[in-house]
Amino acid sequence: MTQRTRFGDMACSIARTMDVIGEPWSPLILRDVYVGISRFEQLQEDLGISRKVLAERLRWLVEQDVLERREYSAKPPRHEYALTPKGTELVALLMVMVRWGDRWTAGEAGPPVLYRHHECGRLAHVELRCSECDGPMEPTDIDVLPGPGLAAPVPTS
Amino acid sequence: MTQRTRFGDMACSIARTMDVIGEPWSPLILRDVYVGISRFEQLQEDLGISRKVLAERLRWLVEQDVLERREYSAKPPRHEYALTPKGTELVALLMVMVRWGDRWTAGEAGPPVLYRHHECGRLAHVELRCSECDGPMEPTDIDVLPGPGLAAPVPTS
DNA sequence: CCCGATCAGTTCCTTGAGGGAACCCATTGG
DNA sequence: CCAATGGGTTCCCTCAAGGAACTGATCGGG
Numbered sequence A, B: 001m002t003q004r005t006r007f008g009d010m011a012c013s014i015a016r017t018m019d020v021i022g023e024p025w026s027p028l029i030l031r032d033v034y035v036g037i038s039r040f041e042q043l044q045e046d047l048g049i050s051r052k053v054l055a056e057r058l059r060w061l062v063e064q065d066v067l068e069r070r071e072y073s074a075k076p077p078r079h080e081y082a083l084t085p086k087g088t089e090l091v092a093l094l095m096v097m098v099r100w101g102d103r104w105t106a107g108e109a110g111p112p113v114l115y116r117h118h119e120c121g122r123l124a125h126v127e128l129r130c131s132e133c134d135g136p137m138e139p140t141d142i143d144v145l146p147g148p149g150l151a152a153p154v155p156t157s
Numbered sequence C: 001c002c003c004g005a006t007c008a009g010t011t012c013c014t015t016g017a018g019g020g021a022a023c024c025c026a027t028t029g030g
Numbered sequence D: 001c002c003a004a005t006g007g008g009t010t011c012c013c014t015c016a017a018g019g020a021a022c023t024g025a026t027c028g029g030g
Helices: A013-021 A027-032 A040-047 A051-063 A085-104 B013-023 B025-034 B040-046 B051-063 B084-107
Strands: A067-073 A078-083 A113-117 A126-130 A142-146 B066-074 B079-083 B113-117 B126-130 B144-145
Touching: A013 A027, A013 A085, A013 B025, A013 B084, A027 A040, A027 A051, A027 A078, A027 B013, A040 A051, A040 B051, A051 A067, A051 B066, A085 A126, A085 B013, A085 B084, A085 B126, A113 B051, A113 B066, A126 B084, B013 B040, B013 B084, B013 B144, B025 B040, B025 B051, B025 B066, B025 B079, B025 B084, B040 B051, B040 B084, B051 B079, B084 B126
Parallel strands: none
Antiparallel strands: A067 A078, A113 B144, A126 B126, A142 B113, B066 B079
8 A cells, every 4th residue: 555655654753854854855955955055946956956856855845844935036936945943953963964974974085064163163063962961962872761652653644 | 877866976974974874764774773673574573664675775784884784693594783883873863863853743742762861860852062162053053164075076985 | 029048847758766475595493 | 394483585566766858937138
């Protein structure tokens, strides 16, 4: 019955996140929109993505409330895409992806982009800390326990 | 020529990360291995993934040095998969995915799993901090600058 | 007033990856 | 000797990704 597996219905926040941006173009689209590449033609050229697939992805991301489609010119009807708050928080996930990619795939050449932190003005990367005690919080620093939403079949949809 | 787009060759750490785990089953496989579901049959049953696709994914993840395939019994030849250091650091990415999924997709039911932080013993979630000044480091807190690896065509492969 | 350009898609076709079921092989336990 | 188990492989079908061509609205220029 189900052709492609539906990740959105799983009781797993990883699966539900992958349902939204789990196909590899979406993170790159979000990255581009984040750095100011926000129009259809620009995205298509910058990414080298098929126009068909780009249109599908944008429609999906708008539907998921990750991007917002806004008209910036009415008389020649022109549109651009912008990150919603939900989408902006996804960019945090991209920052962690960048961290891993920099460490394990960048090689000799070094990282393709650098981050300057507004608060301290320095070149920096992101680190994971505990929300409660501020200590480092890496995979080896935690235990995983069942939570209240474990048995729930489908949350909102 | 290229049928599916090769993300591994892009000068972008997001694209290169997505090249490794960018198809939606891989994060779930890593999650399972992380929590101790490490054998082929267990993974297949827990995820409901096609055996064919699971075999392909595992082969790819081992090839990428994210998982390690080890024999835990020789006479009936039996194998299990374990996270390498490279793979363990990917789990940090999953923790951030969980954070986003919990906030935006969990709904009424609440998060399906909880984390207890070893260091402080409390239930916690992960936060992003600056490696240099320890301040919060979210997408709106940084500028993105070109880095040394920008022009590089392909790093290691 | 018609021509070309620009933006933002849509349509059509081909190819190949995901899903599912069945099959295979080595070994062990009864 | 037979069934069961673990760890896959093979086969077939469908659907989604890629790519190129086409559409439609609008403007600017000759």
